[in-house]
Amino acid sequence: MSKFGQLSFTTKLFLCLLLLLTILLALLQGYIWNSTETDLYNNLGQRAQLQARELAVIPSLIKYVQDKDTDKIAELVTDVFKQSDASYIVIGDNKAKRLFHTANSPLYVPMLGGDNQEVLKGNSIITIRKGSLGISLRGKAPIINANNQVVGIVSVGYMVDNISQLHKEKLVPFAIFCSILFVILFIFSFCFTKMIKKQMFNLEPRSIALLVKSQKSIMESIFEGIIAIDLNYNIININQSARKMLKITNNNKELVNHNLCEFIKSTDFIYNSNNKTEDSHDQICHFNDCLVIANRIRIIVDDKIQGWVITFRNFNEVNILSAQLTQIKQYVDNLRALRHEHLNWMATLSGLIYMERYREAQEFITIHSIDNQKSLDFITQHFKIPAVCGLLIGKLSKSHELGLQLNFDPACQLSALPKTITEIEFMSILGNLLDNAFNASLKNPLGNKNVLLYLSDATDEIVLEVSDQGCGIDEKIRDSIFRPGVTSQNPKEHGIGLHLVATYTQKANGYITFDNNQPYGTIFSVFIPKLDEIQRDIV
Structure with missing residues (x-):
């Protein structure tokens, strides 16, 4: 490789x-x-010719030339020469022999240059010839007497060396x-x-090309959907996973510079002006008909926001795994609660039998069996x-373990769920609301430790x-209670439950409200319609 090829791109460009x-x-x-040299020669040539013509028509000069009075000629032309910028003036007779020369050259010798014959024919000319003083630009004119006869020649010249010096001075x-x-x-x-170089982040074109190719490969290899947009929401880049999740059939080249709103319906997560200045992580929102968990990261160049990168993954896939883990956790909690309760019962029965209090033991078994059976019968019959x-x-069982009382409204009933919500989503709503009620009850020593549940599908909606x-x-978090991360407990371990409740409820075309309970506590109410919008329109 040549030395030039080893230089950096910016050095080559410079x-x-x-x-x-x-x-x-x-x-x-x-x-x-x-151009200036040509103009200078033209101007000086015209000037030399004009001076020669003006001298040739002076009557006294015509007379002196006819008489070949060299002294008078010298006296007249010398005065004229002093006022001229020409290098020399030469006067010749009708045979082109010198009668006067400002440089005191010998008289009555032929005028050099070979350009006199045209002048003797009565024409004035401009030529560049070599004379006795050297090469010069000369203007020549004939001296014509009253009889219209050529009796002599006037030659006004500028030395080429002088012209060159003048040219150089003009070009300085x-x-x-x-x-x-x-x-x-x-x-x-x-x-x-x-x-x-700064705009290229001090990278060489080859490095930039490698980065672009690597970026494309990385984007296509990532399972999450990725969309990069500018400040006007025009698509800069989009990967295959994003096109697949959003059901976009166009390729990347067709999507670039198209507005994102053509492919994703209006959502506050993307288009809300309040979200432009901050990054956002793990937001649950809808992209068209797809429920996703999305992140939005700012693109900052020179401390100015130039756009955003939006990454998202299908919430259902994450939710299935989360739900499975939640169910396992609930099963473990339930088994642990039942085990603890069973151990307490066994300890109590063991003590009664040890004291030979058989009647009390029998009553204890009967009471707890009846209470548990009533609760189990109520649950299985109404749900x-x-x-x-x-x-x-x-x-x-968990409420008993925590020292709380979970009560069911006698009007409870639930036969089936609408198509707009899955069992996993509904269980998440129900489980999160009950867990929040348990935690809140444990924090208030003045409450009666009772949690009341009402669940019914007796009307056209599930309540x-x-x-x-x-x-x-x-009061500080009432307006933002359904946002992710908002909680009155440890935000690292809580703050997602009510957000999931609100998200699943909205997905099912329902709504959620909450109000203060009397004398303490809170009442959360969820309303989910049994029919979707199309079915309601048909009805």
Whole structure:
């Protein structure tokens, strides 16, 4: 590889710009040189010819030339020569022999240059010839008497050396200008290449190309959907997973510079102006008909926001895993609660039998069997969904373990869930509301430790109501209670439950409300319509 090839891109760019500017300045200077030289020769030639014509028509000069009075000619022409800028003036007779020369050259010798015959024919001319003093630009005119006869020649000349010196003097300002311009262009080229280098993050084009290719490969290999947009929400880049989840059939080239709203319906997560200045993580929202967990990261260049990168993954896939883990956790909690309760009962029975209090032992067994059986019978008779029954039995055992009382409204009933919500989602709503009620009840020593559940599908909507005598909701977080991370407990371990409740409820076209309970606590109410929007329109 040549030494030039080993230079950095910015150095190559700087040298190429410098070379180009040098060539342009050289061409400009050559053009100016030739054009000014041509103009100078034309002007001086015209001036020499004009002076020769003016001298040729002076009557006294005509008479002196006819008489060949060299003294009078010398006296007359010398006075004229002193007022002229010409290099010399020569007067000749009708045979082109010298009668006067301002340089005191010998008289009556032929005028050199070979350009006198045309003048003797009565024509004035401009020529460049070599004379006795050297090469000169000369203007010649015939001296014509009253009889219209050519009696002599007037030659006014400018030495080429003098013209060259005059030309150089005229070009000095232009040369200075070109030098200053070259310095300015040199500084401009240097600053321009520095700016280009900064814009390229000090990377070489080959490195940038590698980064672009790597970025494309990375984006296509990531399972999450990724969309990069500018400040006008025009798509900069999008990967295959995003196109698949959003059911977009266009390829990347067709999507670039298209507005994102053409492919994703309006959502506050993307289009809300309040969300432009901050990053957002793990937000549950809808992209068209797809429920996703999304992140939005700002693209910052030179401390200014230039766009955003949106990453998202299908919430159902995450939710299935989360739900499975939740169910396992609930099963473990339920078994642990039943085990503890069973151990307490066995300890009590063991003590009664040890004291030979058989009658009290029998009554203890009968009372607890009847209470448990009543609760189990109520749950299985009023709720026809096995998963919901299992959840409520587990929560009932957990409430006993915590020293709380979970009560069921006698009007409870649930036969089936609408198509707009799955069992897992409904169990998440029910389980989170009951867990929050348990935690709130434990925090308030003044409450009666009772949690009341009302769940019914007797009307055209499923109504779920959970009330407690707990600590209530802090006024500071009432307006943001359904946002992720908002909680009155440890935010690292809590703050997602009510957000999931609100998200699943909205997905099922329902709504959730809450109000203060009397004398303490909170009442959460969830309303989920049995029919979706299309079915309601048909009805």
